[in-house]
Amino acid sequence: MSWIFSLSAECGTEQTAAEEFSRHFERVSLIFSNKNQSQCQTGIFQDIEDNWWCRVSPSGISEVGIDTPETAYIMTEIGILLYQHLRFAPKFRYALVGLEVDEFRTYSELLAETSFQSFPGLVLAETIWQEIGSPPTFRSFSSGYVWQPYQGEVYQPLMVSSDLKNKLDELLSVG
Numbered sequence: 001m002s003w004i005f006s007l008s009a010e011c012g013t014e015q016t017a018a019e020e021f022s023r024h025f026e027r028v029s030l031i032f033s034n035k036n037q038s039q040c041q042t043g044i045f046q047d048i049e050d051n052w053w054c055r056v057s058p059s060g061i062s063e064v065g066i067d068t069p070e071t072a073y074i075m076t077e078i079g080i081l082l083y084q085h086l087r088f089a090p091k092f093r094y095a096l097v098g099l100e101v102d103e104f105r106t107y108s109e110l111l112a113e114t115s116f117q118s119f120p121g122l123v124l125a126e127t128i129w130q131e132i133g134s135p136p137t138f139r140s141f142s143s144g145y146v147w148q149p150y151q152g153e154v155y156q157p158l159m160v161s162s163d164l165k166n167k168l169d170e171l172l173s174v175g
Helices: 015-025 069-086 107-112 126-131 162-174
Strands: 005-012 029-031 037-046 052-058 094-099 123-125 139-142 145-147
Touching (some): 005 015, 069 094, 123 126
Antiparallel strands (some): 005 052, 005 094, 029 037, 139 145
16 A cells, blocks of 8 residues: 655635646755755645645655654655745645645535644644634644644654564553
């Protein structure tokens, strides 16, 4: 199974908004602190509510998830670079960077969400933030947008090591 690391942005009901957002990121080169580069590729699609999304996928990223601390570091640096570029993006309604974030919530699901604690890095248009009751966990992101600050990607050895998982299962079954 492939795990895609990306920036996904919901751009509303107009396809042209997603196309404009896509052009903002198309072929952007992200330059890391070690001077390596990643090229952005974009794609647009509609969700089940007929809202338009844009996915921005940097090249050269692991597609097996976060399997080492180094992968978590690289993805976190790329995440920060994507958020920096997002500050100047054309209009969108909400966006998130991470693994498998495509359609993480439809618009109606987002409006019905009661806890935004599970979405560090979530960027909302101020109008949506106000519509959901202006949760105090959000801060200013850019003109017209707020966010819950990004916390980076996390390496979890128990998720990738069957040996460690088996040892933990043994420990848990003893009780």
